[in-house]
Amino acid sequence: MKKTNLLTAATLCIALGFTSCSKDSDCHECHIAFDGPNGEIEVEIGEFCGTALEDVEAPGYSHTIELTVVDGDTVPAGAYSEIHCEEHADH
Amino acid sequence: MKKFLFSSFFMMNIFTLFSQTKGIILDASDAPINEVSIFLQDQKILIYSNEDGEFVTKLDIPNNSYINFYKQGYLSKILKYNSDLDLKIVLDKLHINLDEIGVTESFNILGNNKLSSIEKKSLKDDFSSSSMIENIAQLSGVDAISSGTGIQKLVVRGLSGMRVVTYLNGIKIENQQWANDHGIGFTDLGLYEVELIKGSSALKYGGEAVGGVIYFKDDPFDISEVLSGYIGSKFDNSNFLFGNQIGLKWSKNNFYINLHAQYSLASDYRLPNSKYLFNSRYRNRAIKFSIANRGNKMQNIFRYQYNGDEVGIPAHSHENLENVNIDDITNSSINFSQDFKVTRPTQFINNHLLIYENNYFLNKSKLSFHLGHFINNLKEYEKWTIPAFDMVLSNTQIRTNTRTNLDYFTFNIGAQAGIMKNENNTIERLIPDARTNDLGFYSTLDYERKQFGLSAGLRLDYKQIDSEEQDYDKLFSALSSSAGVYFKQQSHLLRLTYSGAFRAPHFAELFADGIHHGTNRYELGNTDLELEKGYQLDLKYQWSNDHFGLVINPFSHNIFDFISINPTDSLYDNTYKIFDYTQFNKVNLSGFEMNFHFHPHSIHSLHLEQSYSFIKTKNYDDNEVLALTPSNKIKTGIKFELEEYNLGLKFKTVSLYHLYSFAQEEIVDNETVTDAYNVLNIALSFKLFNQLNVVLGVNNLLNEEYTPHLSRVKEVAGGIPNPARSFTINLKYEF
Numbered sequence: 001m002k003k004t005n006l007l008t009a010a011t012l013c014i015a016l017g018f019t020s021c022s023k024d025s026d027c028h029e030c031h032i033a034f035d036g037p038n039g040e041i042e043v044e045i046g047e048f049c050g051t052a053l054e055d056v057e058a059p060g061y062s063h064t065i066e067l068t069v070v071d072g073d074t075v076p077a078g079a080y081s082e083i084h085c086e087e088h089a090d091h
Numbered sequence: 092m093k094k095f096l097f098s099s100f101f102m103m104n105i106f107t108l109f110s111q112t113k114g115i116i117l118d119a120s121d122a123p124i125n126e127v128s129i130f131l132q133d134q135k136i137l138i139y140s141n142e143d144g145e146f147v148t149k150l151d152i153p154n155n156s157y158i159n160f161y162k163q164g165y166l167s168k169i170l171k172y173n174s175d176l177d178l179k180i181v182l183d184k185l186h187i188n189l190d191e192i193g194v195t196e197s198f199n200i201l202g203n204n205k206l207s208s209i210e211k212k213s214l215k216d217d218f219s220s221s222s223m224i225e226n227i228a229q230l231s232g233v234d235a236i237s238s239g240t241g242i243q244k245l246v247v248r249g250l251s252g253m254r255v256v257t258y259l260n261g262i263k264i265e266n267q268q269w270a271n272d273h274g275i276g277f278t279d280l281g282l283y284e285v286e287l288i289k290g291s292s293a294l295k296y297g298g299e300a301v302g303g304v305i306y307f308k309d310d311p312f313d314i315s316e317v318l319s320g321y322i323g324s325k326f327d328n329s330n331f332l333f334g335n336q337i338g339l340k341w342s343k344n345n346f347y348i349n350l351h352a353q354y355s356l357a358s359d360y361r362l363p364n365s366k367y368l369f370n371s372r373y374r375n376r377a378i379k380f381s382i383a384n385r386g387n388k389m390q391n392i393f394r395y396q397y398n399g400d401e402v403g404i405p406a407h408s409h410e411n412l413e414n415v416n417i418d419d420i421t422n423s424s425i426n427f428s429q430d431f432k433v434t435r436p437t438q439f440i441n442n443h444l445l446i447y448e449n450n451y452f453l454n455k456s457k458l459s460f461h462l463g464h465f466i467n468n469l470k471e472y473e474k475w476t477i478p479a480f481d482m483v484l485s486n487t488q489i490r491t492n493t494r495t496n497l498d499y500f501t502f503n504i505g506a507q508a509g510i511m512k513n514e515n516n517t518i519e520r521l522i523p524d525a526r527t528n529d530l531g532f533y534s535t536l537d538y539e540r541k542q543f544g545l546s547a548g549l550r551l552d553y554k555q556i557d558s559e560e561q562d563y564d565k566l567f568s569a570l571s572s573s574a575g576v577y578f579k580q581q582s583h584l585l586r587l588t589y590s591g592a593f594r595a596p597h598f599a600e601l602f603a604d605g606i607h608h609g610t611n612r613y614e615l616g617n618t619d620l621e622l623e624k625g626y627q628l629d630l631k632y633q634w635s636n637d638h639f640g641l642v643i644n645p646f647s648h649n650i651f652d653f654i655s656i657n658p659t660d661s662l663y664d665n666t667y668k669i670f671d672y673t674q675f676n677k678v679n680l681s682g683f684e685m686n687f688h689f690h691p692h693s694i695h696s697l698h699l700e701q702s703y704s705f706i707k708t709k710n711y712d713d714n715e716v717l718a719l720t721p722s723n724k725i726k727t728g729i730k731f732e733l734e735e736y737n738l739g740l741k742f743k744t745v746s747l748y749h750l751y752s753f754a755q756e757e758i759v760d761n762e763t764v765t766d767a768y769n770v771l772n773i774a775l776s777f778k779l780f781n782q783l784n785v786v787l788g789v790n791n792l793l794n795e796e797y798t799p800h801l802s803r804v805k806e807v808a809g810g811i812p813n814p815a816r817s818f819t820i821n822l823k824y825e826f
Contacts, residue, residue, distance in 0.1 A: 028475055035665060039410055057474040059519075084409070085475055086435035089369035089422045 026050050030085040032063060034075045041073045048085065056083055113147040114178025116140045116160060124162060124182060130311060132157040133450060133457055134390055135383070136347070137311040148314060149344075151387050153452030155496045171496060200261075201286045201293050201306055203501075203537050206546040206575040207588060208289045208629050208644065214282040214307075221327055221790050221819065223279035227305075229728070229748065231644075231684040231702035232289055234721040238609075238803040240330055240360055240814060241373035241402040242274040242438075246801060248289050248648065249680045249706050249721055250302025253597050254625075258296055258306045260394055262446050262463030265486040265511055269599040271803050272609030276442050276467065277398045280336055280377045281351035283310045290627040290648060291592030294548040294573055295492065295503060298531045299594040301625035301650065309394070312347035312383055313340045321825045329790070329817030330360035330371065331425065347383040358430040359405075359422065363796040363815040366421035368804075370403035370434055392448040400440040401433050404471075404609050406807040409666055412611060417808040436479075436608050439470040455497060461490040473608045480605075481516040501537040503548075506530075513598060521605035521614065525558035525598040535573075542579040548572065554595040561602050567622055569593030582636055588629040596620035600654055600672045606663065610803070613663035614656065615671040623674070625650040638690045645683035653678045653710075655718075658761050675712045682706035682723075696732040701725065707757070715759055722755035722765055722800045733777075741778035748772045755800040763806065768797035774819075786821040790814070 027049035031042040045063050048056045055061055062079040069075070116127045123144025130137050133156040140146045152158070152172045161167035165182040172178075199209050210230055214223060224243035228235040234246040247255050252271070257264040259277065266276040286306040291297060293304040313319060318341050325334035334355035341348050355375040359367040379396035408415045422430070443466045451458040467484040492505035509529040513522060535548035550571040557564040571593055577586035603616040627648040634641050653675040661669040686702040704724050708717040727749040733742035748771070755765040774788035791814060798810035805811070 033409060039414070054476045057476050059477075086407070086473060089418075089420055091422050091424060091426055 026053070028053060028085045028087070030056055030083055032065065032075070032080040033082045033084050034080065035082075036073050036075070038073070041070050041075055042084075043068050043070060043075050043080075045083070053085065057085060111147060111149045112152050112174075112178070113145065114180060116144045116146070116180045116182060118165070119181060119183055124165065127160055127162045127165075127180075127182065130159040130161070132159055133452070134385060135309075135311045135392070136314065136385075138314050150314075150385065153388060153457075154454050155457070156452065199286050200308065201288050201296065201304060202535075203539070203544070203546065205539070205577050205579075205584065205586065206537060206544055207293070207573075208631065208646075209286055210289070211284055211286045213284055214279050215284075215310075221329075221332075221814075221817070223282070224275065226279075227285055227287070229726055230287065231686055231704040231724075231726065232682075232706075233287065233704075234724075234799075234801055236271050236719075236801045236803060237799070237813075238272055239368060239371035239405050240332075240357065241371060241400075242272055242404075242803070244268070244271070244273070244275050245305060246721060247287065247303040247305070248646065248682070249708060249717070249719075253299070253600075254302030254594065256293075256297060256300040256304050258304065259396075259444065260307070260309050260446055261448060261459075261461040261490065262444065262465060262488055263296075263486070263509070264444075265465060265484055266440075266442060266467040267469050267482065267484055267599070269597050270607065270609060272404065272438075272607075273469065274400070274402070274440075276440065277307075277396065277444075278353060278355070278375060278377055280353040281310050281338060281349065281379050282307055284308050290588075290629055290646065291571070291573070291590040291625050294533045294535055294550040294571060295505060297592060298507065298529065298550060298552040298554075298571070299592070301592045301594045301623060309379075309381060310338070310340075310349055310351075312342060312349060312381070314342050314347075315340065316343050317341075319826060321823055323821070323823040325355075325822075326820045327357075327790070327817050328819070329814040330357040331427075331431075332357040334375075345385040347385070348380065350380045351378070353377040356431055358425055358427075359403075360814045361425075361817070362421065362812050363791075363794050364812075365815070366417075366423055367425055367430070368405045368811060369420050369422055370407065370436070371405040372431060372433075373400060373402045374431075374433070375400050388452045390448075390450040390452075392446070392450075394444070394446040394448070396442075396444040398440070398442045398444075400438065402438045402440065403434060404436045404438060406804040406811055407436050407473075407608070407611070408807070411668075412807045413809075415808045417811065420808065420811075435475060436471065436473040438609065439468075439472070441468040442466065456493055456495040459490075459492045459494070461488070463488045463490075471608055478517055479608050480519070480521050482520075482522065483514045483516065484511065485514075486511040499538055499540040501539075503535045504533070506532050519605065521603055521607055522599050522616075523558050523560040523602050523604075525556065525561070525563075525602060527557075527598065528555045529553070533571075543577070544579075545574070545576045547574045552593070556595065556598060556601065558598065558602060561618065563601065563618055567595035569595070569622055569624075582634055584631075584633045586629075586631040588631075589627070590629070591624070591626045594623045594625070594654075596623070596654055596672075600656075603672070606667055611667065612658075613667040613669045615669060617672040617674075620654055620672060620674060621652055623650060623652050623654050635688075638692050640686075640688040642686040643683065644685070645681075647679065647681040650678050650680070651676065657718075675710050677711040678717055679709045679711070680706060680717070681708075696735060698728075698730045698732075700728045702727075716757040718759045718762055719801055720755065720757060722767075723753040725751040727751075743776045743778065743784075745775045746773070752797070752799065761806075763810070765798065765800040765805070765810075768795050769793060770795055770797065770813075782825050784821075784823040784825070786819075788819040788821070789816065790819060791816045 034041040062081040064079045067077045127140040156172045237243040267273045288304045320339040323336040336353045338351045359371045376399040381394045383392040445464045447462045449460040465486045470478045470481040488509040490507045495502045511527045531552040533550035537546045554567045573590040575588035601616045603614040629646040631644045659669045682705045684704045689699040708720045729747045750770040754767040771792040772790045776786040794816040796812045
């Protein structure tokens with residue numbers, strides 16, 4: 001009986017493991033990756049979710065910004081297509 | 092059809108109903124030996140002797156089947172079964188156990204280990220390393236390429252990728268292994284043992300195996316009508332790995348079933364400076380089962396295996412990798428609610444492997460047939476919603492082999508055919524849709540009599556590669572060969588092996604054209620690539636007595652038209668360095684491996700094993716070395732058996748593994764020097780209750796900050812170290 005319970009518990013654990021929810025969060029912060037003189041400058045453009053995220057990541061999408069200063073570096077106004085939404089080490 | 096199948100199985104059962112095989116196992120003083128493992132190699136079935144040293148099985152074992160008798164502390168024995176002779180086996184006491192360094196005679200799928208450079212390693216209950224790959228890399232001449240703990244693959248005598256062919260239960264694993272960021276594609280779940288040929292002498296399996304063959308074998312079947320199995324859990328605090336496995340075995344009459352499942356989850360791993368490498372996390376799910384039916388002369392095995400990985404690609408940056416600041420790719424703490432979650436970039440890998448195996452036994456022959464289908468789906472996401480690439484690589488293979496034993500001769504004749512297709516599910520692609528058709532024939536001959544043995548073999552391969560997208564259609568053909576001779580005099584053995592193998596270029600090498608985010612580079616194939624040709628000479632001397640064993644194994648491997656991927660001066664999109672494929676006219680990899688095992692007579696519980704592997708490479712085109720030449724290494728294992736001491740808890744062993752890696756200063760232009768380092772792991776194993784095995788371990792006890800020369804993240808931020816000191820707990824409940 002003990003063995004059966006143990007087996008059942010183990011099987012359940014494995015089954016739960018296989019069916020556990022792994023859906024990624026739908027919303028992500030995105031930024032323009034501007035190739036500055038001292039490396040990449042990130043200009044935050046906000047959080048995008050669902051189809052908006054699909055749009056912003058799609059080839060051909062461009063995002064227009066005003067002149068922006070990030071940590072003393074200037075990014076000219078214009079439409080930029082190099083947009084990244086992946087996460088980085090932040091804590 | 093169903094009726095026919097049922098009838099066939101029923102008839103097989105009838106044939107075997109009244110037959111049985113029995114025997115006895117004794118030591119040199121005629122005392123029975125209990126719990127000897129009796130492994131029916133050809134049938135893949137494991138049975139044990141009882142307290143009287145006897146074993147009885149209903150199995151009617153065909154003549155000339157190989158049976159391996161082994162028990163810790165005794166010299167293992169192999170025999171070819173003969174039903175006319177009594178099965179009375181005498182096992183001699185053994186003070187040293189040298190299976191893994193090739194001194195002890197053993198049965199091998201890959202061939203005769205006296206005639207070829209074959210090594211094997213048990214994959215059961217190994218706790219001295221944190222992964223299966225690191226376990227195998229404890230063998231001399233074997234290294235690992237890694238991207239943290241999630242992506243790892245093996246390197247044999249400096250060669251890897253397409254040159255080292257991986258087999259799992261008789262079927263070749265094709266999982267986009269051309270790239271260093273693509274791992275081996277399965278875990279140690281339900282695996283029993285691995286065999287390894289260094290160099291190109293595996294003609295039965297080795298079309299294209301210029302660098303070697305790695306052959307993984309599943310757990311054998313047990314004869315037990317009572318359900319048996321295990322539940323295992325693993326925890327490692329360097330990456331908060333939680334791994335769980337379950338295995339079940341059952342059999343009735345001639346029907347056998349093994350079932351295994353696994354779920355593992357790991358967060359980012361901790362560096363020796365207490366920071367965590369962002370996105371080195373991974374998750375694995377795997378399930379596998381094997382079903383077998385044995386008849387008098389025929390055995391059918393069906394296997395299915397699924398392996399799903401979600402593997403983070405760490406050290407990702409859009410900047411020049413050398414300029415990356417390590418603080419930008421590490422976290423100073425772990426966030427349990429976030430750092431187990433899949434982020435980007437990530438590989439999603441789904442592998443399905445189906446195998447049907449049939450063995451038919453005649454009086455002097457065994458006919459084997461393998462039919463396998465392997466599907467590898469590799470998606471690599473840098474963005475959240477659109478994969479950078481999404482490829483399905485499917486591979487169907489058929490292999491047949493006939494082994495015939497005639498007195499002192501063993502003949503193998505066989506054929507192998509395969510169709511492999513690469514299909515993209517995305518418009519942007521790194522490798523185009525392409526297809527290869529393979530056909531190979533081989534024949535090998537082994538001769539062994541008294542103190543002398545020789546082997547010879549030939550293999551003819553055809554490979555057609557076509558890609559409509561690239562307007563490419565080419566047929567490659569090659570004749571591979573090997574020959575070996577050994578001479579044994581008392582406890583000395585000397586062996587010389589020659590092998591020659593050829594490899595057609597892979598379609599990644601021919602057609603690649605795109606950004607490969609896993610390696611942060613733009614890769615360009617070369618449709619002018621021709622066959623790569625390898626020739627190896629391997630000499631082995633071994634000697635052993637009751638307390639000391641020694642193996643010295645020098646080798647030299649010339650490879651002509653060596654295919655290599657090399658950096659160019661150009662950047663793609665001002666970000667990704669462009670790498671292209673070229674061929675060097677001639678390269679040489681040479682060196683030697685040396686192993687010894689010492690077991691002091693006065694301390695029977697102590698075993699010391701040490702191996703040395705030294706390798707040098709030379710590119711004759713520019714008189715430089717080859718990139719990614721492994722550093723020289725000394726690997727030491729010390730095991731102290733505690734069972735004979737009365738220490739309260741049921742202590743089994745305390746073991747220590749030490750790796751000393753020499754500095755690697757022989758580098759090419761775009762490489763950096765690697766410093767020498769020491770890694771020390773310790774483990775204590777004991778039984779908590781009768782059936783619960785516990786192993787407590789510490790990996791990287793010295794908290795050494797080191798980056799192996801072959802680490803894929805070595806050139807990032809000055810070299811990202813391997814995991815810090817970590818504590819591991821392994822629990823295994825057997826029932």
